[in-house]
Amino acid sequence: MVELSPVIWWVRRDLRLSDNPAALAACAGGRPVIPVFIHDDGVARLGAAPKWRLGLGLECFASTLARIGSRLVLRRGDALEVLRALVAQSGAGAVVWTRAYDPDSVARDTRVKTALKQDGIEARSLAGHLLFEPWTVATGQGAFYKVYTPFWKVVRTREVPEPCAAPRALPAPATWPESDMLDSWQMGTAMRKGAEIVATHLRVGEEAAQARLDEFAASAIADYATARDFPACNGTSRLSENLAYGEISPRTCWHAGLRAMHEGKAGAETFLKELAWREFAYHLLWHSPHIATSNWRPEWDAFPWNTDENAPEVIAWRQGRTGMEFVDAAMRELFVTGTMHNRGRMIVASYLTKHLMTHWRIGLDWFADTLIDWDPAANAMGWQWSAGSGPDATPYFRVFNPVTQLARFDPGRRYVDTWIAEGRRRPSRKALSYFEAVPPSWGLSAQDAYPAPVVTAEAGRKRALEAYQARKF
Numbered sequence: 001m002v003e004l005s006p007v008i009w010w011v012r013r014d015l016r017l018s019d020n021p022a023a024l025a026a027c028a029g030g031r032p033v034i035p036v037f038i039h040d041d042g043v044a045r046l047g048a049a050p051k052w053r054l055g056l057g058l059e060c061f062a063s064t065l066a067r068i069g070s071r072l073v074l075r076r077g078d079a080l081e082v083l084r085a086l087v088a089q090s091g092a093g094a095v096v097w098t099r100a101y102d103p104d105s106v107a108r109d110t111r112v113k114t115a116l117k118q119d120g121i122e123a124r125s126l127a128g129h130l131l132f133e134p135w136t137v138a139t140g141q142g143a144f145y146k147v148y149t150p151f152w153k154v155v156r157t158r159e160v161p162e163p164c165a166a167p168r169a170l171p172a173p174a175t176w177p178e179s180d181m182l183d184s185w186q187m188g189t190a191m192r193k194g195a196e197i198v199a200t201h202l203r204v205g206e207e208a209a210q211a212r213l214d215e216f217a218a219s220a221i222a223d224y225a226t227a228r229d230f231p232a233c234n235g236t237s238r239l240s241e242n243l244a245y246g247e248i249s250p251r252t253c254w255h256a257g258l259r260a261m262h263e264g265k266a267g268a269e270t271f272l273k274e275l276a277w278r279e280f281a282y283h284l285l286w287h288s289p290h291i292a293t294s295n296w297r298p299e300w301d302a303f304p305w306n307t308d309e310n311a312p313e314v315i316a317w318r319q320g321r322t323g324m325e326f327v328d329a330a331m332r333e334l335f336v337t338g339t340m341h342n343r344g345r346m347i348v349a350s351y352l353t354k355h356l357m358t359h360w361r362i363g364l365d366w367f368a369d370t371l372i373d374w375d376p377a378a379n380a381m382g383w384q385w386s387a388g389s390g391p392d393a394t395p396y397f398r399v400f401n402p403v404t405q406l407a408r409f410d411p412g413r414r415y416v417d418t419w420i421a422e423g424r425r426r427p428s429r430k431a432l433s434y435f436e437a438v439p440p441s442w443g444l445s446a447q448d449a450y451p452a453p454v455v456t457a458e459a460g461r462k463r464a465l466e467a468y469q470a471r472k473f
């Protein structure tokens with residue numbers, strides 16, 4: 001019997017079988033499916049933590065595929081060259097993938113699609129990473145939304161299709177193309193010894209992601225609207241880690257939120273609103289890709305930001321040694337767990353860009369290196385929102401005071417006591433693990449004295465506001 005020509009499923013940030021339209025499209029015609037992940041420049045450029053976490057996700061996804069009689073082929077190189085070589089080796093007639101929306105991926109995918117079509121290969125990209133394609137949400141005038149609230153008003157009433165079922169099997173080709181060994185990619189090299197510590201906080205893979213969603217929807221979602229603001233509470237879903245690698249689909253999360261809402265769980269609508277913030281971030285990135293690299297409002301180019309990433313106060317910020325407990329606790333949480341509570345992200349970003357008057361790009365780059373849930377859209381929007389330079393941003397003159405924020409959102413000081421060791425008689429295990437995770441070259445010890453503020457809340461605010469008032473725009 002003549003074997004049907006295979007379909008290549010180009011796996012990217014969609015490490016799941018359930019609700020994966022690209023996976024379904026690949027096996028729809030009963031042709032053999034060759035799942036392939038390509039380590040290209042985009043992967044090479046990833047920061048230490050997301051690259052390492054991606055490697056763990058790939059390992060897990062390869063086992064998922066093996067359980068249904070398939071494999072994950074790993075190849076390294078330029079995406080188009082790799083795909084062309086695979087087509088030639090396997091006789092594949094089609095390539096399918098899930099769409100990405102960041103400018104580099106869009107440019108690469110456009111080039112790949114055009115070239116494959118010219119080669120006579122069917123090349124199809126499908127939705128799957130978002131609830132709504134960014135170009136399908138538009139104002140009455142056909143423009144894109146720059147402010148979240150009207151965006152939310154439009155998308156909240158939209159029908160989100162139910163998640164689709166996972167394929168039970170992916171037909172295997174008669175001969176599997178050769179594959180790199182994942183270990184040879186050394187995805188975790190830049191994490192050094194920190195990996196061992198961060199690893200204890202991860203939940204990797206599709207099953208873990210679904211379990212996380214189920215647990216959240218069964219309990220914490222009810223109090224989410226208030227508990228989500230208190231970093232000492234386990235009040236949020238923590239799904240950003242899995243959404244970042246596509247280990248769960250946003251539709252699956254959305255429908256779990258809708259069900260919880262219909263069951264009368266009070267916090268469910270707020271959860272849907274947060275999922276819509278993720279959509280909004282992609283909406284902005286798609287329509288104004290420069291948000292990832294430069295001030296969304298160009299007048300901010302003239303602002304006197306500090307751009308020296310080695311300035312002592314910036315080093316103190318990165319090391320969680322600013323002397324501002326809320327800021328330091330959050331920066332240490334980041335280093336030990338690979339994530340940071342949203343309240344912490346807003347406070348450390350405000351402190352860096354306002355109290356320390358440092359360019360948001362320095363913070364954005366640090367997050368891109370250290371966050372296991374790094375997301376190109378949410379990170380860019382979060383930093384520009386915090387700095388005041390973005391669309392729908394918090395105004396620059398609204399300076400988060402890290403001292404009053406602490407009193408308000410960590411009234412029992414559980415969060416800061418969890419993460420700061422210095423000066424405590426019995427520091428927590430997590431606070432101590434920070435000193436195990438950091439590079440020895442930082443020269444930090446739990447026995448050090450806790451530092452005095454590099455800039456106090458009042459002095460930093462005054463300096464930031466003076467600079468803002470003296471601005472030429």
Ligand SMILES: Cc1cc2nc3c(=O)[nH]c(=O)nc-3n(C[C@H](O)[C@H](O)[C@H](O)COP(=O)(O)OP(=O)(O)OC[C@H]3O[C@@H](n4cnc5c(N)ncnc54)[C@H](O)[C@@H]3O)c2cc1C
Pocket residue numbers: 228236237238239240241243244271274275276277278279281340341342345346349367371373374375376378379380382383386
């Ligand atoms: C400076 C800054 C940088 C950020 N960088 C990232 C990043 O790199 N990756 C990332 O996923 N999020 C980022 N965020 C957004 C937010 O902090 C995280 O999504 C959230 O803390 C993840 O925790 P969770 O999964 O428990 O969220 P939950 O509160 O359970 O929310 C559910 C989901 O909604 C989405 N969401 C929630 N809040 C936001 C938000 N403000 N913006 C966009 N999506 C949101 C996330 O996908 C999240 O998983 C950033 C925020 C700021 C202020």
